Amino acid sequence: MNNEIEILLVEDNISDAEMTIRALKKNNLGHKMLHVKDGEEALEFIFATGKYSERTVENTPKVVLLDLKMPKVNGIEVLQKIRADDRTKKIPIVVLTSSNEDPDIQECYRLGVNSYVVKPVQFEKFIKAVSELGLYWLLVNQPPK
Amino acid sequence: MKKLIPVLSEDEKKGMILYFTVYEKHAEEFTEKAFDRLKEHPVLGKLIRETPDENKKINRANEIQLQKDAIFESNWLPYIEFQVKQGIAFAKLGLDFKSWFEVLSLLRGFIVPHIHRDYENSNDFLAALNGMNQFMEIEMGIIGEAYMCQKEEIIQEDREKIKKLNDELEHKVITRTADLEAINKELDAFTYTVSHDLRVPLRAVNGYAEILNEDYGTKLDAEGKRIIQSIRYNTSRMGMLIDDLLSFSKLGKKEVKSYSIDMNELTQVALNEINSLVSHAAVIKVGKLHSVTGDYSLMRQVMFNLISNAIKYSSKNEEPCVEIESKEKDGEIIFSIRDNGVGFDMRYVDKLYGVFQRLHSQEEFEGTGVGLAIVNRIINKHKGRVWAEGKVNEGATFCFSLTK
Numbered sequence: 001m002n003n004e005i006e007i008l009l010v011e012d013n014i015s016d017a018e019m020t021i022r023a024l025k026k027n028n029l030g031h032k033m034l035h036v037k038d039g040e041e042a043l044e045f046i047f048a049t050g051k052y053s054e055r056t057v058e059n060t061p062k063v064v065l066l067d068l069k070m071p072k073v074n075g076i077e078v079l080q081k082i083r084a085d086d087r088t089k090k091i092p093i094v095v096l097t098s099s100n101e102d103p104d105i106q107e108c109y110r111l112g113v114n115s116y117v118v119k120p121v122q123f124e125k126f127i128k129a130v131s132e133l134g135l136y137w138l139l140v141n142q143p144p145k
Numbered sequence: 146m147k148k149l150i151p152v153l154s155e156d157e158k159k160g161m162i163l164y165f166t167v168y169e170k171h172a173e174e175f176t177e178k179a180f181d182r183l184k185e186h187p188v189l190g191k192l193i194r195e196t197p198d199e200n201k202k203i204n205r206a207n208e209i210q211l212q213k214d215a216i217f218e219s220n221w222l223p224y225i226e227f228q229v230k231q232g233i234a235f236a237k238l239g240l241d242f243k244s245w246f247e248v249l250s251l252l253r254g255f256i257v258p259h260i261h262r263d264y265e266n267s268n269d270f271l272a273a274l275n276g277m278n279q280f281m282e283i284e285m286g287i288i289g290e291a292y293m294c295q296k297e298e299i300i301q302e303d304r305e306k307i308k309k310l311n312d313e314l315e316h317k318v319i320t321r322t323a324d325l326e327a328i329n330k331e332l333d334a335f336t337y338t339v340s341h342d343l344r345v346p347l348r349a350v351n352g353y354a355e356i357l358n359e360d361y362g363t364k365l366d367a368e369g370k371r372i373i374q375s376i377r378y379n380t381s382r383m384g385m386l387i388d389d390l391l392s393f394s395k396l397g398k399k400e401v402k403s404y405s406i407d408m409n410e411l412t413q414v415a416l417n418e419i420n421s422l423v424s425h426a427a428v429i430k431v432g433k434l435h436s437v438t439g440d441y442s443l444m445r446q447v448m449f450n451l452i453s454n455a456i457k458y459s460s461k462n463e464e465p466c467v468e469i470e471s472k473e474k475d476g477e478i479i480f481s482i483r484d485n486g487v488g489f490d491m492r493y494v495d496k497l498y499g500v501f502q503r504l505h506s507q508e509e510f511e512g513t514g515v516g517l518a519i520v521n522r523i524i525n526k527h528k529g530r531v532w533a534e535g536k537v538n539e540g541a542t543f544c545f546s547l548t549k
Contacts, residue, residue: 015349022356069341098341098348103333121347121384123355123377 006032010042012070023130039073063137160276188240232291351380389515408434415448427465450516459486483542489535
């Protein structure tokens, strides 16, 4: 299956999402990416339920880019659920946050997040951060077998 | 109370009976006379005036009966208990111990003539006098005991009052602490909002301006592109302002640790940090610096801010130079950072340390105007002082003092 999803972007802010997608596309990483707008849909995708019931859970993405502050199911809860399931607990997860003041960062590390990225205000930095992130997790990091 | 029970010989008992026989016969008259004499007394007077005659009569009958039981039947305990209770009650009303002597000597003055008359020329006269004296002595012993008890009670009450006050104080401290914690939490939430939520739209403005430039740049003329650059410049600047404001507000909560600091080592660390961030041509001269006691990371921040300021404001000089020194004066260590830069007008010296206060435009020198405010806050937290001297185009010296 060639059209499998490699990057799952979980981001409720349309502007941030648009810029993240743009950065990934610039690095030719956009075509295997799926953008979902809240934690609930992210969980449906990961666990192949709801409108993603055609998928299989074992067909995991190579990386999840996860925003923390989202309506309904927030990033922390998504992280918790993914880490709690044997089939998904090894998926690399990178948290995207607006601030390194975020008190949730500690909690994320406790829950086993792989990395976190502070979204910079400056566009170039933002693009650079997102690009490096996508490339690293897709090209450099060998996902656990 | 039992220790107050007197041990009397037969003769003594007989004397007391002789005395009491006289007293009982005239008791009503004596007390009436005594009441009359004491009606102006500050404590007893009020009591005498306010107690109904009927009650006075009952009280007296009761007291006489108890006294009789004690003297005639050697049954002292009920009388002692009654008298101690009465003594405590009077003490509580504010009657001083001395007044009891006055009352007794008053009674004695009334009684003695009657004893004299009743037992005239007989051996009983002296025995009755002795009996009276002995009885009054016993009575004073009992009253004394009552006053001791009362004092104990007062001390105990005071202790309880103090304990109550302490408890209240502790309660207040707990409430206030809780209030402060709540305020701190609110501040944390506010800080989070500032740092998180304000950045989101800012990122979008900056990002979309750049997308406009990338995707439609070819359709824009030079003025259009300049406007896009202006939008982006201002959003980045607002980003910096938010970051600086945050680091300033975080200082308020930060606990100041106290260690001995090698200021030469610390200055070198700050310099290395500066050199890795900005390229500059300044010659930096660091003298032999005094060691101080303070918070290492906060003091490094102070040095970083002051030295990078000195480098920045001297950058337009052809041979920029920054000198860092320290000296001891009046028990304080004074550090100075001098540069040969643009200096400042001493008329505006008060504005130097305010948050977001700047003496130069963005075009002249970049900056947010938070650096010196942070220095001021850190040095204040160390109970030190900050000040500065300067002259336009002749450089500036920034000083801070720390206690040894």
